[in-house]
Amino acid sequence: MKMHRDILVIEDDEDDREILEEIFRDLGYKNNIIFFSDSTEALKYIRKPEVNPFIIISDINMPKLGGFELRDMILEEEVLADKDIPYIFISNAQDEYSIKQANKLFIQGYIQKTNDYNRYKEKIKNLIDFWKENINTFSSKKQ
Template sequence: MKKHRDILVIEDDEDDREILEEIFRDLGYKNNIIFFSDSTEALTYLRQPEITPFIIISDINMPKLGGFELRNIILEEEILRDKDIPYIFVSNAHDESSVKQANKLKVQGYIQKGSDYAKYKDKIKGIVDYWKENIHSFSSKGIKKQG
């Protein structure tokens, strides 16, 4: 089932990765959570035909390849676009310009990182639970069955 496939988290900040790792551990989802500190490595991973994650959670401001640029590549490359993976931005940036840019890139969510652990955890839970219940078209190519 699609809801048990991998969740990709692309976050260059080690402290933010650790917080998200703790949140996912606390939430107890059966999905494998795969962390990337470098968005170019995440892109290489996503280009593998057999890789079709459940969801991508991505920071915006990252070195080498920012979240906006990564999302744009996913939309431009047919092999990536056809995987139809929900893409969620998680960022400290919440200015109008960033939100507008994210909307132009047809993301499925944009949440602000939180300093309040419980609220941040609730935001992540809300996003993941929504996509677990949402009827969404996913390519059947390359789906790995996971328990």
């Protein structure tokens, strides 16, 4: 089932990755959680024909290839778009520009990072639980 496939987390900040690793460990999902610190490496991985993750959780502000650019590339490459992977942004940015840009890229969620561990964990749990229940209901592609 798709809901048990890998969860990809693309986050360049080591401290943020460690917090997310701890959150996923605490939540105990059976999915394999794969972390990428470099979005270009994540793109190479996603392009592999045998890779079809359950969900992608991506930071926005990253060196080399930012989250907006990465999402745009996934939408533009037919082979990647056809994988129909839900794409969630996770960011400190809550400004109007960032939210509008994210929505233009047909994302399926936008989570603001928080220093409150329990609140952050609750946000991640709600996100994953929603997609596990509704993975076949929504399309992550442009219509």
